[in-house]
Amino acid sequence: MSDKLWAGRFSKETDKEVDAFNSSISFDKKMVYEDIAGSIAHARMLGKQSIISETDSKEIIDGLEIIWQALKNKELKIDDEAEDIHMFIEAELTRRIGDAGKKLHTARSRNDQVATDLRLHLNSCCLFINLLLSELIKALCDISENHTETIMPGYTHLQRAQPITFAHHLMAYAQMFVRDKERLGDAVKRMMSECPLGSGALAGTTFPIDREATAKELGFLKPCANSLDGVSDRDFCVEIAGALSLIMVHLSRFSEEIILWCSWEFKFIELDDAYATGSSIMPQKKNPDVAELVRGKSARVFGDLQTLLTVMKGLPLAYNKDMQEDKEAIFDAVDTVCLCLRTFTLMLKTMTVNKENMRVAAAKGFINATDCADYLVGKGMAFRDAYKITGELVARCVKYNTDLENLPIEKYKQESELFGGDIYEALNLETCVAKRSSYGGSAPEQVRKQTEMVRERLEQWKKQ
Numbered sequence: 526m527s528d529k530l531w532a533g534r535f536s537k538e539t540d541k542e543v544d545a546f547n548s549s550i551s552f553d554k555k556m557v558y559e560d561i562a563g564s565i566a567h568a569r570m571l572g573k574q575s576i577i578s579e580t581d582s583k584e585i586i587d588g589l590e591i592i593w594q595a596l597k598n599k600e601l602k603i604d605d606e607a608e609d610i611h612m613f614i615e616a617e618l619t620r621r622i623g624d625a626g627k628k629l630h631t632a633r634s635r636n637d638q639v640a641t642d643l644r645l646h647l648n649s650c651c652l653f654i655n656l657l658l659s660e661l662i663k664a665l666c667d668i669s670e671n672h673t674e675t676i677m678p679g680y681t682h683l684q685r686a687q688p689i690t691f692a693h694h695l696m697a698y699a700q701m702f703v704r705d706k707e708r709l710g711d712a713v714k715r716m717m718s719e720c721p722l723g724s725g726a727l728a729g730t731t732f733p734i735d736r737e738a739t740a741k742e743l744g745f746l747k748p749c750a751n752s753l754d755g756v757s758d759r760d761f762c763v764e765i766a767g768a769l770s771l772i773m774v775h776l777s778r779f780s781e782e783i784i785l786w787c788s789w790e791f792k793f794i795e796l797d798d799a800y801a802t803g804s805s806i807m808p809q810k811k812n813p814d815v816a817e818l819v820r821g822k823s824a825r826v827f828g829d830l831q832t833l834l835t836v837m838k839g840l841p842l843a844y845n846k847d848m849q850e851d852k853e854a855i856f857d858a859v860d861t862v863c864l865c866l867r868t869f870t871l872m873l874k875t876m877t878v879n880k881e882n883m884r885v886a887a888a889k890g891f892i893n894a895t896d897c898a899d900y901l902v903g904k905g906m907a908f909r910d911a912y913k914i915t916g917e918l919v920a921r922c923v924k925y926n927t928d929l930e931n932l933p934i935e936k937y938k939q940e941s942e943l944f945g946g947d948i949y950e951a952l953n954l955e956t957c958v959a960k961r962s963s964y965g966g967s968a969p970e971q972v973r974k975q976t977e978m979v980r981e982r983l984e985q986w987k988k989q
């Protein structure tokens with residue numbers, strides 16, 4: 526007859542197809558060490574509370590530690606035929622230590638077990654993602670420090686708008702990744718504040734368990750206050766997937782710019798040969814595949830977030846098997862973000878910056894027109910009037926196929942007597958950038974300050 530735990534209640538074996546359909550071991554085996562850690566904490570608590578004997582408790586803990594080692598040393602393989610990782614570990618324990626193993630599941634259920642394992646697992650995944658984010662932010666600070674004077678056009682509507690520096694542009698992304706890191710940290714903090722272990726199947730347990738003890742041992746702040754909630758929400762997965770989605774939004778926008786910047790139309794940067802690919806037919810091609818793939822992979826992560834939201838939205842309390850679908854989605858989001866962050870950072874670190882082309886692009890497109898208007902404001906004119914006059918000057922330049930820097934002073938004077946010879950200095954792109962010294966502006970000293978502040982943040986995180 527069936528070797529299923531629940532065989533007593535059933536008169537038939539489960540159909541093989543249903544077994545395969547139900548099984549989650551192929552993906553929840555990722556949580557094996559968290560499952561063992563959760564079981565160790567539970568067994569220790571059961572012993573301390575005299576729910577099982579101290580001897581049984583010790584035997585279980587020793588047995589679980591041996592299984593842990595065996596897995597680490599690759600002496601034990603996870604059985605892909607098992608239903609899930611929780612069943613596998615319990616069965617393996619009982620196979621090794623006999624009767625004591627059968628007592629491990631006292632006062633718990635797979636429902637509180639899986640809710641705990643998943644939190645623990647995501648906690649370590651997010652620690653790793655945080656390290657990758659730190660590396661990316663550090664790389665951005667390193668590159669920026671060499672480019673606080675590298676002038677490039679800043680864009681709005683992808684039209685040249687005002688002069689900025691390459692460092693200013695890169696540090697904008699650094700700020701986004703700083704927020705991403707803190708956002709992920711907030712989600713993790715909330716996730717780890719309440720431990721679901723001890724919620725049982727849904728209603729708690731008749732045994733005198735000590736939920737404070739297991740929560741503390743596993744690194745949570747306290748036990749969750751409602752057992753139904755403990756086993757049935759996956760809001761922490763949604764929050765993490767949301768934070769991961771935003772990382773991908775930022776990486777994807779950045780990728781788009783990298784792709785533009787290495788095109789012949791821009792040629793602001795050149796990717797290292799090791800981080801670009803060729804074409805099978807066009808011998809001249811050097812393609813930014815890494816950036817394109819990162820942009821493309823953002824779709825997967827948004828899809829994962831959507832999956833999690835949709836899985837949860839109509840579920841009655843408490844646990845439903847639908848929730849087993851949470852893991853593949855959130856694991857895929859985690860894996861994708863890790864992969865993208867790693868490769869993207871390496872690509873950035875090895876790219877070459879083509880300062881000259883940026884400077885050439887900045888010289889075209891009247892990106893100092895605002896500075897021309899600001900010059901008149903400096904001489905006492907109202908901004909709207911100054912704006913109108915500058916517009917007319919730009920129109921003249923377009924007509925004579927010249928630019929503001931080369932327009933003769935008489936033409937300026939025809940528009941306003943306030944113009945003097947110092948207008949040319951005011952239009953100089955270096956001056957334009959240096960004068961944007963408002964907090965957070967393009968001026969080299971402002972951007973330097975920004976990189977210093979971001980570096981300090983990186984140091985603070987290390988101490989946390």
Ligand code: ARG
Binds near residue numbers: 609635848
């Ligand atoms: N593999 C299951 C999951 O991931 C574990 C919980 C099973 N609980 C149950 N009541 N069948 O959701």
